[in-house]
Every structure is written in C-alpha cells, then in structure tokens.
Amino acid sequence: MDIIEPQQIGTDDLGRPIMYPDTPLLVTGSRDHTLYVWKFPVTNEDDILPEELIDLDEDRNPYFVRVLRGHTDSVRTICGYCVLDFKRNRCITGLVDNTVRIWDLNTGQMLPIMDHHRMLMLAGLITLSEHALVSVAADSTVRIWDPETGIPRFVLRGHSAAITCVQHTDMTW
Numbered sequence: 001m002d003i004i005e006p007q008q009i010g011t012d013d014l015g016r017p018i019m020y021p022d023t024p025l026l027v028t029g030s031r032d033h034t035l036y037v038w039k040f041p042v043t044n045e046d047d048i049l050p051e052e053l054i055d056l057d058e059d060r061n062p063y064f065v066r067v068l069r070g071h072t073d074s075v076r077t078i079c080g081y082c083v084l085d086f087k088r089n090r091c092i093t094g095l096v097d098n099t100v101r102i103w104d105l106n107t108g109q110m111l112p113i114m115d116h117h118r119m120l121m122l123a124g125l126i127t128l129s130e131h132a133l134v135s136v137a138a139d140s141t142v143r144i145w146d147p148e149t150g151i152p153r154f155v156l157r158g159h160s161a162a163i164t165c166v167q168h169t170d171m172t173w
Contacts, residue, residue, distance in 0.1 A: 029075025035068040070110035073097040112150025129170040138162035
C-alpha cells in the first residue's frame with residue numbers, strides 16, 4: 001500500500017501551482033492481482049468519520065476511485081512516486097510476473113505490457129522521467145523504454161547478480 005500526497009507538478013499560465021492528485025490517494029495491491037485506488041479519507045477538525053462501516057460496494061463507496069486489473073500475479077509492492085506519469089496521467093507498475101505495465105489513470109485500462117525482464121520485477125525498481133522509463137530486475141539487466149509507447153530502447157548488461165536500486169535523470173536520449 002502507498003499513500004500518494006498531492007504534489008506540485010507545475011504552474012498554470014497565471015503562476016498558480018498545479019497539484020496532482022487533487023486529494024491524497026491510497027493505493028492498495030492484493031493477491032487477487034489487482035490494485036485499488038481510493039481517495040484517502042482526510043478530515044478537518046470539524047469533520048467526523050462515520051463510526052459505521054463504509055459500504056465496500058464500488059458503486060456506493062465515496063472513497064473508491066478505480067480498480068486496475070491485468071496483473072497475472074500478486075501485487076506485493078507499490079511505490080507511488082517515481083512511477084506516476086503526471087504528463088500522460090498514467091501509472092507504471094512492476095510485478096513479480098516479470099512485467100512492467102502502463103495504466104491509463106483516466107480509464108483504468110492497461111496499455112503496453114513490457115515483458116522483456118526474465119526475473120523478479122518490483123515497483124521500487126522503476127524510475128521515470130519525461131523521456132525515459134527505466135526498469136531493473138533480478139535478471140541483472142537495466143532496460144530503457146519509451147515512456148509514451150512502452151517500446152524497448154536499450155538493454156544494459158554487465159551485473160552478475162540482481163540489481164537492487166535504480167535512479168536516472170533526463171540527460172540526452
């Protein structure tokens with residue numbers, strides 16, 4: 001699970017901050033192969049959360065935003081930043097099924113499945129910039145993808161064991 005706090009992602013024409021998301025979000029992963037996105041129940045001093053249980057029916061729950069379906073294995077790790085593409089309103093996930101997936105946050109639809117890794121992928125091993133999506137895995141490879149299309153650009157090999165961290169910047173691509 002991860003809580004995604006609103007962050008300033010830019011400014012509008014009048015210099016006012018553009019915040020995303022509008023309200024804090026709670027993202028949960030499950031062994032049922034899904035991710036659920038919820039509005040985090042934020043309260044002011046005057047607000048009181050109801051003591052009764054909140055209806056779990058997706059159509060009647062005021063906190064429910066969307067279900068992301070399409071993974072073929074348990075969703076065990078969620079990392080809200082470094083995998084949110086604010087420009088395209090997408091989310092990128094990495095799974096133990098060796099795939100990197102792109103999700104359209106407007107529709108909940110899964111876009112390209114990037115299945116070139118051969119061993120364990122985790123969400124924290126993905127980093128995104130405007131021009132490149134980079135993933136690393138237990139297969140000892142660094143893979144660089146086009147963030148718009150999901151098409152692979154480069155594979156970097158050299159490690160002899162699992163890669164456990166990654167960070168990149170938008171240099172020249």
